[in-house]
Amino acid sequence: MDYRELLEGVVPEGVRRRLPRRVLRLGDVAVVRLYDGEAWRxxxxxxxAVLEAVPGVRCVVAWRGISGVFREPVGEVVAGEGDAETVHVELGVRYKLDPTRVMFAKGNLREKRRLAERGLFDGASVFDMFAGIGYLSLPVAVHRDPEVVYCAELNPVAYRYLVENVRLNDVGDVVVPFLGDCREVAGLIPEVDVVIMGYLKGTLDFLDVALSKVRVGGRVMVHEVFPADWDEGRTAGEVLGAVPGGFEVEVVDVRDVKSYGPGLVHRVVELVRLK
Ligand SMILES: C[S@@+](CC[C@H](N)C(=O)[O-])C[C@H]1O[C@@H](n2cnc3c(N)ncnc32)[C@H](O)[C@@H]1O
Incomplete structure (x- = not known):
């Protein structure tokens, strides 16, 4: 049933018509995105209405977006029982999280599936510089056979979930979580075969760290937001332009992850370090 039908005569018709059709499910929690200030009221x-209309939902979170370096959600529980901590299963990976405290981008599923299918990770050492709760590291650790996955995460709340998720997915033998800035964590780990840079809006500022940590011949996966009308060449050029002196790289892939609002797209630019 469409929850919006239950709101006829309850909220002003103009507000009701602009409510999102889709409600996100994370485990037994429903997340409804209310960007519109009036709808938020x-x-x-x-x-x-969501609690009544969507079967199997324990509580409902109203969500307005994410903010800051930690990518913290702006949202709260608005109906149902208990807090919003839940276990969400995606691609066979168990993610414990609380969507009022840490982000979860369902739109990144396509990239997670690609990682889970890449033989590149088998036997490889990996550095996930912006690990969050294990969004990208866990599909690699669960579905591939990496030698080791070093994870850096700066936000203590996300780090706590990362540690918990490593345990939940029984990958403690390969995943090594660090609480701290990836620039500092880089100084504590050896050179690796693959670096994942799962950050947006500012990723290129960290390219020197990634390139100094990946071996010659290794790969760096750079996530960033680009204008949707930029072709592969222009997108690659933007990343190549940020490569610091002393390094040489080749772009081996440019791929879309998801649309990122009007006129923008979240892309991954994959590099091989040549020098
Ligand atoms: C956008 S989230 C990760 C999103 C993820 N790639 C996904 O698939 O949904 C980025 C994470 O990087 C963390 N972060 C930001 N700056 C950092 C830094 N300098 N070192 C380590 N972690 C950092 C944030 O706290 C946040 O949890």
Whole structure:
């Protein structure tokens, strides 16, 4: 049932018509995105309607976006029981999280599936510079056979979930979590075969760290937001332009992950270090 039908006569019709059709499910928690300030005023009514309309939901989170370096969500529980901590299963990976405290981008599923399918990771050492709760590291650790996956995460809340998720997925033999800035963690680990840079809006500022940590012949996966009308060449050029002196790289792949709002796209540019 469409939860919006339950809101007829409960919220102003103009607000009701602009409510999102889709509600995200993370485990037994429903997340409804209310970017619109007026809709946010009716978040409790919306939450009750979602709770009634969507089967198997324990509580409802109203969500407005993410903010800051930690990518912290702006959101709260508006209906149902308990807090919003839940276990969400995606591609056979168990992610424990609380969507009012840490982000979860369902739109990154396509990239997670690609990682889970890449033989490149078998036997490889990996450095996930912006690990979060294990968004990208866990599909690699669960579905491939890496030698080791070093994870850096700066936000203590996300780090706590990362440690918990390593345990939940029984990959403690390969995943090594660090709480701290990836620039400092880089000084504590050996050179690796693959670096994952799963950050957006500022990733290129960390390219020197990634390139100094990946072996010659190894790969760096750079995530960033680009104008959607930029072709592969222009996108690759932007990343190549940020490569610091002393390094030489080749772009081996440019791929889309998801749309990132009007006119923008989240892409991965994959590099091989040549020198
Ligand atoms: C956008 S999230 C990861 C998103 C993820 N790639 C996905 O698939 O959903 C980026 C994470 O990087 C962390 N972070 C930001 N700056 C950092 C830094 N300098 N070192 C380590 N972690 C950092 C943030 O706390 C956040 O948890």
């Amino acid at each position: 009716y978040r409790r009514e919306v939450g009750e």
